Amino acid sequence: MAISFDEVQHVARLARLELSNSELLIFQSELNALLGHFSDLNEIDVTGILPKPHAVSMHNVWADDIAEVGLTREYALRNAPRSRAGLFVVPTIIEE
Amino acid sequence: MFCRCEVAFGGEPNTRVCPVCLGLPGALPVPNKKAIEFVLRTALALNCKIAMRSVFHRKNYFYPDLPKGFQVSQYGETNPLGYHGFLDVPNAEGGIKRIGIRRIHLEEDTGKLMHLPSGGSGVDYNRAGVPLMEVVTDFPPDINTPDEAREYMVQLRQILLYLGVCDGKMEEGSMRCEPNISIRLEGAEELGTKTELKNLNSFRSVQLGIQFETRRQIAVLESGGKVAQETRGWNDATETSFAMRLKESENDYRYFEDPDLIPMEFTEEYIESLRATLPELPLAKYRRYMADYGMTTKEAGVLTGDKHWAGFFEQGVALGADPKLFSNWMNSELAKYLNETGQVIHADLADDHHALSKITPNHLLGLIVLIQDGTISGKTAKDIFREMLVSGDQASGILAKSNLTQISDDEQIKAWCKEVIQNNPDPVAKYKSGVINVIGFLVGQVMKQSQGRANAQLVQELMKAELENA
Ligand SMILES: [Zn+2]
Numbered sequence: 161m162a163i164s165f166d167e168v169q170h171v172a173r174l175a176r177l178e179l180s181n182s183e184l185l186i187f188q189s190e191l192n193a194l195l196g197h198f199s200d201l202n203e204i205d206v207t208g209i210l211p212k213p214h215a216v217s218m219h220n221v222w223a224d225d226i227a228e229v230g231l232t233r234e235y236a237l238r239n240a241p242r243s244r245a246g247l248f249v250v251p252t253i254i255e256e
Numbered sequence: 257m258f259c260r261c262e263v264a265f266g267g268e269p270n271t272r273v274c275p276v277c278l279g280l281p282g283a284l285p286v287p288n289k290k291a292i293e294f295v296l297r298t299a300l301a302l303n304c305k306i307a308m309r310s311v312f313h314r315k316n317y318f319y320p321d322l323p324k325g326f327q328v329s330q331y332g333e334t335n336p337l338g339y340h341g342f343l344d345v346p347n348a349e350g351g352i353k354r355i356g357i358r359r360i361h362l363e364e365d366t367g368k369l370m371h372l373p374s375g376g377s378g379v380d381y382n383r384a385g386v387p388l389m390e391v392v393t394d395f396p397p398d399i400n401t402p403d404e405a406r407e408y409m410v411q412l413r414q415i416l417l418y419l420g421v422c423d424g425k426m427e428e429g430s431m432r433c434e435p436n437i438s439i440r441l442e443g444a445e446e447l448g449t450k451t452e453l454k455n456l457n458s459f460r461s462v463q464l465g466i467q468f469e470t471r472r473q474i475a476v477l478e479s480g481g482k483v484a485q486e487t488r489g490w491n492d493a494t495e496t497s498f499a500m501r502l503k504e505s506e507n508d509y510r511y512f513e514d515p516d517l518i519p520m521e522f523t524e525e526y527i528e529s530l531r532a533t534l535p536e537l538p539l540a541k542y543r544r545y546m547a548d549y550g551m552t553t554k555e556a557g558v559l560t561g562d563k564h565w566a567g568f569f570e571q572g573v574a575l576g577a578d579p580k581l582f583s584n585w586m587n588s589e590l591a592k593y594l595n596e597t598g599q600v601i602h603a604d605l606a607d608d609h610h611a612l613s614k615i616t617p618n619h620l621l622g623l624i625v626l627i628q629d630g631t632i633s634g635k636t637a638k639d640i641f642r643e644m645l646v647s648g649d650q651a652s653g654i655l656a657k658s659n660l661t662q663i664s665d666d667e668q669i670k671a672w673c674k675e676v677i678q679n680n681p682d683p684v685a686k687y688k689s690g691v692i693n694v695i696g697f698l699v700g701q702v703m704k705q706s707q708g709r710a711n712a713q714l715v716q717e718l719m720k721a722e723l724e725n726a
Contacts, residue, residue: 174316174508174510176318210309211513212519214515214518214519216518218518219518219519219520219521220518220520220521221286221287221518222286222287222288222289222292223260223286223287223288223289224288224289224290225288225289225290225291226260227260227261227262227263228260228261228274229262230259230260230261230272230273230274230275230277231273231274231275231278233268233269233270233271233273236270236273236278236381237270242376244372244374244378245269245378246268246269246270246271246380247269247270247370247372247378247379247380248270248320248378248379248381249372249376249377249378249379250320250369250376250377250379251376251377252371252375252376252377
């Protein structure tokens with residue numbers, strides 16, 4: 161289970177990381193070393209065991225449908241790099 | 257969905273937000289139980305299989321409509337709460353068209369972006385994190401035309417309203433339709449590249465949008481071009497679509513199970529208890545009305561189109577009303593009146609612009625009884641009906657007060673006939689000379705004299721007799 165240079169580049173693009181060729185090569189070898197450790201786990205027989213996202217065996221942790229007041233707008237916008245008229249302001253995305 | 261912010265339409269931007277829906281570090285999501293129940297009930301109503309074990313996934317993408325960098329959704333063929341179901345859509349000929357449902361999953365809605373004249377985009381996160389149920393139809397598609405898409409949407413909306421899981425207001429975006437459209441040559445098997453259409457906020461724009469997109473794709477191909485796989489927006493004002501953004505291929509979303517959310521597991525018992533809460537659905541009602549009351553597809557369609565309308569009808573029938581007469585009055589006079597005044601017949605339908613009408617099934621039944629036993633004429637009934645809607649009084653009470661009872665007294669009618677004959681020598685002469693239909697005028701004069709209260713059939717009979725003697 162080795163990861164190719166192209167895959168590292170692709171994942172970096174998806175994560176919006178701008179990496180130089182030499183950085184990509186470093187990450188490729190580091191990621192491959194990491195994946196190598198996981199390949200040891202592949203030798204364990206897991207037939208009949210369901211995949212689970214947790215180590216805890218819990219299910220159905222739900223909340224009742226009761227509305228609560230959250231943050232004030234002033235508070236919510238306080239850390240926004242830019243805001244205007246009660247809106248968070250981001251660089252233009254939609255191009256028509 | 258995963259926080260406790262109030263769900264509402266409109267309002268000042270960013271006033272219904274909290275650390276969870278803003279994706280602030282350290283905030284932990286907890287799913288809303290009611291939303292899960294609503295999706296499961298919808299899945300049952302749409303004949304779906306239920307995922308007895310189901311998890312939430314993260315769909316990763318960078319777009320400022322979601323502040324976390326991912327949307328919580330449900331991935332996979334059999335993991336979504338409901339899968340492999342169908343919806344039967346009735347047509348005017350009394351048949352049905354079955355539309356396969358591939359899956360129904362639960363996810364969170366996104367925030368709203370708006371272009372700012374001063375540069376940049378403004379984001380309102382009030383809608384971010386609102387529970388969103390996505391119903392995905394089968395592929396290859398069962399829906400072949402813009403009309404079928406519209407009918408499917410109409411039927412789906414009815415079911416959601418019957419279930420009470422959505423208010424169905426397309427203009428407010430609480431129900432949306434994002435059709436994926438592709439074309440193929442007649443007789444060909446393979447469908448062409450699909451495009452997805454967004455911003456359709458009425459049944460009409462669903463139909464128009466698909467029509468437009470079909471024509472656009474044909475034009476692209478016929479001019480030697482290629483249809484690009486993309487998401488397009490619908491502009492209601494110009495009735496055209498425009499390219500929004502290229503769709504990233506599914507793999508690029510890097511779905512994985514959300515480690516912050518605990519898996520869901522359902523017992524047969526729980527699912528059956530939800531099934532027991534399902535109301536009689538519109539199609540079943542529609543079929544029953546045709547079978548039990550001999551209604552046409554149109555009558556049954558109108559009555560079952562809204563659950564409160566159907567409820568009003570069923571209460572009337574339960575009180576002993578003649579189903580046909582009752583539904584005729586509902587679908588003509590009552591519908592007309594409600595339409596004119598903007599009133600509604602159920603508290604659930606009332607809002608700032610729609611007042612609750614004073615009429616109940618009992619009111620309408622009281623009126624129909626008076627017509628059936630001949631106490632009042634059809635014309636008088638309409639007057640009483642209007643009065644009843646304004647005052648909220650029962651028909652019999654209005655009748656007693658207003659002296660509108662139908663007059664079937666032979667002597668009184670005979671006297672009026674004689675009077676009319678005396679005052680109208682010319683028409684009488686015409687009648688005698690063989691212009692028989694002039695009797696209509698003479699009968700009309702008697703009706704006028706009686707202020708519309710005379711029994712018209714009786715007037716006709718007695719007028720004929722009196723004219724013979726004259
Ligand atoms: Zn929130």
